[in-house]
Amino acid sequence: MSTASFVPADLAVWLDTHAELLDSSAGHAREIVPRLAAAGLFGIGVPVTYAGGRGGAATDAVEAIAQVASHSLSAAFVFWGHRTFIEYLLHSPNAGLRETWLPQLLSGEIAGATGLSNAMKYLSALEPLQMKAEPVAADGSGARRWALSGSLPWITNLRPEGFLVAAAFDHADSGKPSIFAVPHDLPGVGRSADLDLIALRASNTAALKIEGAQLDERWMIADNASTFLTRVRPGFLGLQCGLSLGLARRALASVALARPASRLALAADAEQLADELARLTDQLCMGIAAQTYVEDASNLFRLRIALASLVASAVNLEVQASGGQGYLREQSAVARRVREASFVPIVTPSIVQLKHQLALHARTE
Known part of the structure; x- marks a missing residue:
């Protein structure tokens, strides 16, 4: 993974200054996407042949998300959702x-949201698709057209100012699910109020309901959801792992800045976690670069589980290092990282879902 610093100093200062508010309120939610876009972060790992693309490898995008997560998991969560949608278009x-919307996504003019958590569970045989597509008469252009319906209870980066959301739909006529990019202003598309989360409240996380909204094939991301999801799942999960990498790094960095007595007492544990973090980071990068996770998702699942466990251990070590000061409001960054760490195991696919999938896989071997 690249050791380059992708987060400019002014953005780092803004994220650190507003990290608590981004976690506890939606007051600065509308600023996250424009600020990340202004720093050029959405173009990392995107070929330079596209306007706004900065080139580099997919692992550079993982690293950029990790660096943002070390300042604010709320901002990094938004970054992950937006960048994952870009990955779908790529x-x-x-x-x-792609040519129509990628420039606006890279510039932050519109938000990209990955509504494919339900579809990822469907791919792993954990639940049926919750969205349906019914064919309707073609329009004047002759393009195939569908009426879309269904609801998704949890999607991040549904910016009220404008979004595109990827969602998978079951086709009653063909039995082959497909994936559409659904625009926010399409008649029949409704966004709920922000969910009442205990943290990450600036992430524009809401429910989506679609009732009879019509789109034609020009809005179709993929006509075979299962094949497409298998191909993009390493990006979906790999980019998501950046959340864990950044949070674990920040917690361990805080331990290193603790009082001398605390540092000394926790040094062996901190070193062990740092070594494990380096090992898992290398494993993640090598698998993404070699594209081994496309056919062998199990190892990526195990890696995601291991990173979630490491984050919990790193943040727990930070709690020990901070001592009673961590309970003071003026030291609330420690408490915030505890809340952030508690989110890592439940973001889809959750650790429980991944362990369930691994257990099923083991029984079929």
């Missing part, structure tokens, strides 16, 4: 959709 065979 892998989509629909060149027209």
Whole structure:
């Protein structure tokens, strides 16, 4: 993974200054996407042939998310959702959709939201698709057209100012699910109020309901959801692992800045966690670079589980290092990272879901 610093100093200062508010309120929610875009972060790992693309490898995008997460998991969570949607367009065979929307996504003019958590569970046989597509008469262009319906209870980066959300739909006529990019202003698309989260409240996380909204094939990201999801799952999960990397790094860095007596007492534990973090980071990067996780998702699942466990241990070590000071409001960054760490195991696919999938896989071997 690149050791380059992707987060400019002014953005780092803004994130550190507002990290508590981004976690506890939605007051600065509308600023996250524009600020990340202004720093060029969405273009990392995107070919320079696209306007706004900065080139680099997919692992550079993971590193950029990790660096943002070391300042604010709320901002990094938004970054992950937006960058994952960009990844979908980069892998989509629909060149027209990509050429139309990628520039606006890279510039932050519109938010990208990955509504494919339900679809990822469907791919792992954990739950059925919750969205349906019914064919309707073609429009004047002759393009195939569908009426879309269904609801998704939890999607991040549904910016009220404008969003595109990826969602998978079951086709009653063909039995082959597909994935559409659904625009926020399409008649029949409704966004709930922000969910009443205990943390990450500036992430524009809300429910989505679609009732009879009509789209044609020009909005289709992929006509075969299962094949497409298998191909993009390493990006979905790999980018998500950046959240854990950044949070674990920040917690261990805080331990290193603790009082001398605390540092000395916790030095062996901190060193062990740092070594494990380095090992898992290398494993993640090598697998993404070699594309081994496309066919062998199990190792990526195990890696995600291991990182969640490491984050919990690192933050617990920070709690020990901070002592009673960590309970003072003026030292609330420690408490915030405890809340952030508690989110890592439940973000889809959750650790329980991944362990369930690994257990099923083991029984079929």
